[in-house]
Amino acid sequence: MHMTFEHVSCDLCGGEKYKLRYRKPDNWLWLNQFEFPVVECLNCGLVYVNPRPPESSMADYYPKGYHDNRDSEGHMLRYKIQAEFLPPLQDENVLDIGCARGDWLIYLKGLYPRIKACGIDSYADSTKSGDVHLMCRKLPECRFHDSEFDIITSWAVFEHLHRPSEYFKEVARILKAKGAFVMLVTNSESLYGKKAFVEDVPRHLFHFSETMLQKYAEKYGLIMTSCLYDDRLFDGRGIGTFYYWFLFKAGITWQHIYFSQFSKTQRLAGNIGAALDRIVFKKHWEAERKKSGILIAKFTKP
């Protein structure tokens, strides 16, 4: 694997200056040991991975099968909850951005058979339903008409994009006036995003927050109508906060973690941290206090 990295300016404001929040390697796949810097724009506050793998090498970071099996029972429960975030539908034109194989749209069509369902995904190759129009493209390449969609959804997708601004701009163009755009993203202003190292770096290239989404909306002509913190779809708790705090205090680095080099004392420190995580994050108090690592934002177009 030939590794390249690109250094980028802020996607929201174009700012070049930032401060480092933390570094984190790809501790899921460990394709390499590079500790990706997660930075915060000094001008607008956007949190993003920089430098990062360019779009051309991103496929390496998604193992084969990453987008498969989204029609399992667990996913079906997720779709049931997702539907709660939408208004009751009749014959609307619905678009899902990053639809994988369109299982969410198939579910939605089961609820509302008269809707027109379109899904896009740069990686998906097929869908099980002839009722869902699937496009294997990036949103700006789809050439939809102005104000074509009544409802646009995007679940845990925008944090994966290389240029979310292009998507916000395009959503604002293709959404009907008074239509609804519903998105789920991770929250940079949570323990999950700040201290617990849960963000799936480098697949999560952007770590948004309510404030940042509001700035994007303002810039591209959308209005945020609500921002909900809900842990039911994905777990947004800060589990890992104490584990890593204790480990790093005990002198552990990501390299030690990679090679599993722990002394007895360090192992003990990790165990104490993990125990504290289990106690402190037993309940979903962060979601109740609007501090969860997962947020669901709704927008409309004036």
Ligand SMILES: [Zn+2]
């Ligand atoms: Zn910025």
